[in-house]
Amino acid sequence: MKWQRIPEDRVFRVNGKLMTVRVDPGETLLHVLRDGLGLTGPKAGCENGDCGACTVLLDGVPVKSCMVPAAECFDKEIVTVEGLEDRALTEAMLEESAFQCGYCASGFLVNLHALFDKHENPPKEVVDEWLASNLCRCTGYAGIRRGVERYMNKR
Numbered sequence: 748m749k750w751q752r753i754p755e756d757r758v759f760r761v762n763g764k765l766m767t768v769r770v771d772p773g774e775t776l777l778h779v780l781r782d783g784l785g786l787t788g789p790k791a792g793c794e795n796g797d798c799g800a801c802t803v804l805l806d807g808v809p810v811k812s813c814m815v816p817a818a819e820c821f822d823k824e825i826v827t828v829e830g831l832e833d834r835a836l837t838e839a840m841l842e843e844s845a846f847q848c849g850y851c852a853s854g855f856l857v858n859l860h861a862l863f864d865k866h867e868n869p870p871k872e873v874v875d876e877w878l879a880s881n882l883c884r885c886t887g888y889a890g891i892r893r894g895v896e897r898y899m900n901k902r
């Protein structure tokens with residue numbers, strides 16, 4: 748007899764809401780969010796854990812959702828860029844024209860949101876360490892760093 752994976756309806760807690768979606772047991776969290784729930788903020792870049800475009804918060808911790816099996820997230824709190832409440836960081840980035848094509852933006856914003864949740868006033872080395880987990884193909888990072896500084900000066 749051929750073994751088959753059977754999709755099931757499962758409940759996810761995303762951006763503070765309970766959402767039901769049909770999930771294949773082998774699917775990644777990224778595909779469930781984008782294709783199942785229509786949350787297109789997390790982007791599919793490398794789908795290999797390298798670029799960070801797909802970053803979301805899982806119980807407050809930034810994770811690369813392309814690398815996380817959806818089946819590990821049933822009882823977790825998931826936050827995507829659509830669910831971030833603090834807009835000040837986004838505004839600081841816009842004021843510094845931090846992004847060009849914007850493909851990487853949601854991953855950076857989610858990751859930086861977690862950074863500032865954890866560190867009130869992070870030193871440059873800590874900011875650099877956190878920024879290193881996201882790639883941007885367009886900007887050379889100068890605008891992104893200026894956006895971070897602007898945000899920190901406003902806090």
Ligand code: FES
Pocket residue numbers: 790791792793794795796797798799800801802811812813814
């Ligand atoms: S798409 Fe997930 S790390 Fe690149």
Ligand code: FES
Pocket residue numbers: 845846847848849850851852882883884885886
């Ligand atoms: S703005 Fe284009 S990849 Fe970052």
